Amino acid sequence: MKPFADLGRLVNAVNVAVVGASPRPASQGGRLYENMLRHSALKGTVYAVNPAYTEIDGAACWPSISALPEDARVDVALIIVNGALVLGILKECVERGIPFAIVMSSGFSEAGGDEGRQREREIAQLCADTGLHVYGPNCPGFVNVRDRLGMTFSPAFKNDLHSGRIGLATQGGGLGRNLLQGLSAGPGVGLWFSAGNEVDLDVPDFIAHMANDPDIDVIGVLMEGVKDGRRLAAALELARAKGKPVAMLKVGHSEAGARAAQSHTAAIAGSAAINSAVFGQYGVVEVRDLGELLSTVYLLSRGAPRAGTGLCIYTFSGGTAALAADIAGTAELPMATFTAETASALRDLLPGFAAIDNPVDTTADILRNQDAATECLRLVSNDPNVGAVLFPIPMDYGEVTDRIAQSIVEVSRSAAAPIIPVWMSRRLGQGFQLMEEHGLLPFYSLADAVGALKVIWPASTSPGAGGQASAPVADAESPAGAGQHQGGAPLSEAQSKQLLREAGIALPESGLAADAEQAVAIQQRLGGPVVMKIVSPDIVHKTDAGGVKLGLRTADEVREAYAGIMETVGARAPHARIDGVLVEAMLPGSGREVLIGVHHDDAFGPVMTFGLGGIFVEILRDVTHCMLPLGREEARAMIGRIRHARILHGVRGQGAADLQALEDLILKVSDFAYRNRERIREIELNPVWVGPEGAGAIPLDALVIEH
């Protein structure tokens, strides 16, 4: 692996040459020269190089690098000339012992032609042969905000005045500048590398440099392609070893994106899945959008939440508190539980009808008392269980929200946990401006703020964080969406099946055996293999209790199975009342298993649940719901709507399942359940066997619960 380049003389350049310097202020050469001469704080000399001039603005201009004074100790040659001339100039640099060249010119591989690619190969070869380091080509240059070195032709550099401890490496120049400027309102950027086509120096070099730079705390990276993954991995490993968090936006998760990136910088996107996996290996925080990269770098610069802490949601509007809690809960962010001290102090400060639990809804009343509002915010942001305070501001209320912004700015100066304001209104009034001026970079939406917090939040939960938010409502239900079988009167499997048979629903032939010999007799009568299932009003999950045996063909197998069921169930559920064992004709193994359920929803009345059954219920939770009664079109739509519908349509050598019979069965169940909705509260058919086309759809297990 090629070692990381020592970028010392690039980053801290003392003397530079501007090849292509121009007196025309609107030209790129003119702007670059002006950036170095007037807007940079270079310690040494700027040498203008251009054969067309002998002087520029009264300063000497040399015809070439070779013609520079012999005592010129140039650290970096900045080159902005026709692409065809670049190689010759670089060779002069080598001869003069100049270690770095930044090539801003275009006309290389990004142009798409053979000529440009050939130029790049020659430059790469020159670097390999001589040790020259080239940054570029086709790039906006390098900006060292910290030391005011603007080796760039960008007219915006003169305003890059606010420096900070964030380092950026971006393959795209325009998006890189967006980040630089966006962060300049907040924590500030120290170094920004943007090396375009990266013919020699590349993102791993820059990450490695910033990992070692004591004045960089957080590294933001935007990549379009990965040239050398092992070298990138080594740079990320270095950053991790040095404790510098890295946030990464890698373009190319979709084919369209990969193609567009390739046509942009001729970079190979690489496999998104592999890239993401490697980023994960090195603790890199991966994001998907530019705004998210900016937010994440910003949040990381304020310090990632400590493990074991939770989020505090704090606002003065009940609806906003509910919405924020919902979005944070759906994202499974841990919610903080306040210490008793915090809770008691909040109770003293807030009105009786405020919500003191997290989420805190101070109600708008508190806004009349600026001191109390500030004090409450200080309390929650200094609670040791709180890792960050999300403060959504639903509206621009003029002076009222101006004061809130003042509180946030004031408390932020000393708070233990960062306060993350969300300015939800499109009116970006003075309150917004005030926070922006103080570097707080308010989010525009709850979802974006929660998304950014989610990617930086440490994965582990802990006692301090209640974690109440982490269980989505859907998970609290049974997979069939059919409640907890609470209350109501469950019928036995045999009774349930009898009821369904009366409703015209076909079920497997079966008999109830009270001992092993009865079981054998039933099996002989049915012929073919059977399944045997324990029947007990006390056992809901028959498989868990060891009460199910499959594929029994001979009398011996049936006897053995009977004994086995009794033994296991006896051990696992010693107090269960046993009604016997159901012996049922077994359907051929080529069927697929689905579930059909109906339950009573408080809001919508009888609702059907359809989804994959058997083991898939637990694992995939792949179900869909529909209000009853159903029409045929709705039944068909339900079957098609589950995520893994193609299991039913047939995968790898399997034909389609009998979708027609499944549709018929769903409609029969719908009609039966809806007609009897006053009597029947819940139906669960799971699994339902669905055979190949023409073979039918038959419930193997059934549970009916009456009101």
Next chain:
Amino acid sequence: MKPFADLGRLVNAVNVAVVGASPRPASQGGRLYENMLRHSALKGTVYAVNPAYTEIDGAACWPSISALPEDARVDVALIIVNGALVLGILKECVERGIPFAIVMSSGFSEAGGDEGRQREREIAQLCADTGLHVYGPNCPGFVNVRDRLGMTFSPAFKNDLHSGRIGLATQGGGLGRNLLQGLSAGPGVGLWFSAGNEVDLDVPDFIAHMANDPDIDVIGVLMEGVKDGRRLAAALELARAKGKPVAMLKVGHSEAGARAAQSHTAAIAGSAAINSAVFGQYGVVEVRDLGELLSTVYLLSRGAPRAGTGLCIYTFSGGTAALAADIAGTAELPMATFTAETASALRDLLPGFAAIDNPVDTTADILRNQDAATECLRLVSNDPNVGAVLFPIPMDYGEVTDRIAQSIVEVSRSAAAPIIPVWMSRRLGQGFQLMEEHGLLPFYSLADAVGALKVIWPASTSPGAGGQASAPVADAESPAGAGQHQGGAPLSEAQSKQLLREAGIALPESGLAADAEQAVAIQQRLGGPVVMKIVSPDIVHKTDAGGVKLGLRTADEVREAYAGIMETVGARAPHARIDGVLVEAMLPGSGREVLIGVHHDDAFGPVMTFGLGGIFVEILRDVTHCMLPLGREEARAMIGRIRHARILHGVRGQGAADLQALEDLILKVSDFAYRNRERIREIELNPVWVGPEGAGAIPLDALVIEH
């Protein structure tokens, strides 16, 4: 089901009474009275009612509703008094034949006490008994922007001047006002209903009214609870029948959100899964965040894309084009293919190095020619295959972006497809302001814009939309991430297994049979059940070819299986060279199946893929990757990282799999593949049988490909 209320006299009130009117301008009663008297365009009379005054600002004030002049034909009583007095006033309304009352007072169920709940029950009973309709309590009132009726105490109403064809129904007042104001910069709101605790009139009434209102085109709804789902469904059905799209934000997807919503308006959240399913049944566009609701309503007001059209991404920055294409591609938005006319016209207008294909990257060159830039934008937005134009603007470039904004505003006036600007910079300069002033509501981030487009885009794809964007890169790979077995030299299953045995990896005992009797002999030697698999260099997917039979115990079964394999394979792959049939000891059925693969990644070198195997590979694509070589900790982390890791830890009556053996196997494969990385390009072990604890992990099938 209770019929929908006829809201005619509420929405188009002519005469109103303000109960609690006050001369104090800062009080709620004062502000309400002022809104009606000075800021509304009421056609009739505002009657002030308050026993404390005989006149307010020179106008008469009556002591009670009962005391109003006999000829007063009041349509709506607006009530803002102590909650304890409300019921008495409502009874007076009934006596005087006033059909509607808006109760803004708080002190009801939201206060959490029994008293408040009892007050609500009494009001509900009064409504049921008398036909009086109550809107509220605990609400900010009703705003009819279209006809300038501000039945609200909000001091912001006087600025609600811009009316449009959007209707809003929101349970939360603060968030509703956010929407009203946000949309006032754009398409404008006609009616805003926000009925707080909804003791009588509720969201279904408002949706139904707006569905019938000829001056409302799009309906936005924010709900915290669902009281009567069937009634809500009926209102949504009505909206659908009338062709009015509905965008819905329903709080309560997480437990935390449901709890917070309940404490806010005492509403029951209902099951999020059931709510969403019903919304889906009626074509409701469901969103999760307030900003998303605003954006979605806004996009719907500009017309949803026609089915069969695709997205056009249009920008002047290559990096931005790539990022936008990536985000849209990941969201599986269809990308438009331009007509030949559009493509040719773009080619004439744009420089040679611009990207003409969608995404269009005009390059920054075009920005020097305002007319050409405007013309290009006009071309793409009028292409019949384009359903919407996403125009990301990566930076605020001052005058340059001001001109772009002008182009967008100009073209938007007549373009067939809406242009969706994304202002990615945090500097919201004049260009942003210009678009905002012209009602274009620029998005702040690509991800948000793509998210909103995704929810409104019709689901079907079609010939016009190329759909190139719809296949994520990951899908193009084999599930094992192991490429397409292209190039390289695949070893046969037997050779592959031999190589792995030499590396110390345990495999099932087996033998190769050239005919049925050899197969029987091998089965007899192995004892127990066997699996039989076709061996052919031309057949990669043995199962698909019908070349695999399982669970063969007797000589007859083996003979029959041999014949069956030969027959099916002969039919399905008549030209395949057959080397024989592999007869292999079959492992007990209680194992779980995983896959272990290694392939050579261009960027990262040898990379391992681990995931669920067998049928799960196709269905779940639940795999994870890691660069080789692995340490034990990384191997363990991989096993734990797959989405459905709990299949291995044991679900429903199943114990844990032999994770120790699996870990050992992963490490052995890693070492073998890494040591031999110059020779071996790819390994695929699928399925790998993982038995119960202590039983081992054994690859059942193996494929090794050399470089």
